[in-house]
Amino acid sequence: MLQELGITEPGEIDLEAIAFHLGARVRYRKLEGCEARIIGRNEAAIITIGKDCSDRRKRFSLAHEIGHWTxxxxQTLVCRVEESAPQGKMSPERVANNYAADLLMPHYLFGPAARVYPKLNFKAVNDIADIFHTSRSATAIRLVEGGHSPALLVCHGLKGRKWFARGPDVPPRWFPRDDLDADSFAFGVLFGKKPDDPMPRKIDAEAWFDRRDAGKFAVHEQTIRSATDEILTLVLINDPEMLEDE
Known part of the structure; x- marks a missing residue:
């Protein structure tokens, strides 16, 4: 659809115009209990976006509701917009989230932009997020799941791991620990209030993976704070032996 509309640059992705093209009008109102909603009948719909959200959150919410309309x-759905947590089953919410990611960061534009950055780190994530006007977490998920580099993106809160995304080249045996290891740099950022890591740092793989053979390997870790009590960590795997099928 984007290509049919002649969109050749990320800045040309005008979501309100796209919604209108699909028969939906967009309104911004104060909402209670949700950040966005859609009401439709036949071929017309009204999408309402909470006006108190950040601009990038509004953008993802609108793309999500366009996904539901498409x-x-x-159907009658209880909608939950969640841009930063990959979901396990193919639910209507996951379908809408995936649609939103494709709409905001289409592969034919996202791939060339990502290739400008040969190394995956949060500086690259931030730069690309600014290009596509998307959140840091959604952009990082797109990069990791798109196979930019063999890596995992892991989100932790004070009670442990919340979610993670895995790159297609990372074998499933490398499953991140539920709780942060005290030796990890991430532990210091979350619990010790240390500053964000400026660049990835080398660390023993057993700090991230609870496997007997993890002690033979090393990975690179970079952690940033994503909320008051939440962190995001890129775990980069460079050892080819870790990427071999078991």
Whole structure:
């Protein structure tokens, strides 16, 4: 659809115009209990976005509701917009989230932009997020799951791991620990209030993976604070032996 509309640059992705093209009008109002909603009938719909959200959050919420309008016409759904947590099953919410990611960061534009950055780190994530006007977490998930580099993106809160995304080249045996290891740099950022890591740093793989053979390997870790009590960590795997099928 984006290519049919002649969109050749990320800045040309005008979501309100796209919604109108699909028969939906967009309004911004104060909402209670949700950040966005859609009401439709036949081929017309009204999408309402909470006006108190950040601009990038509004943008993802609008793309999410366009996803529902495209895939779930005629259905009644309780909608939950969640741009930063990959979801396990193919639920309507995951379909809408995936649609939103494709709409905001289409592969034919995202791939060339990502290739400008040969190394995956949060500086690259921030630069690309600014290009596509997307959140840091959504952009990082797109980079990791798109196979930019063999890596995992892991989100931790004070009670442990919240979610993680895995790159397609990383074998499933490398499953991140539930709780942060005290030797990890991430532990110091979350619990010791240390500053964000400026660049990835080398660390024993057993700090991130609870496997007997993890002690043979090393990975690179970079952690940033994503909320008051939440962190995001890139775990980069460079050892080819870790990427071999078991």
């Amino acid at each position: 895939h779930h016409k005629g």
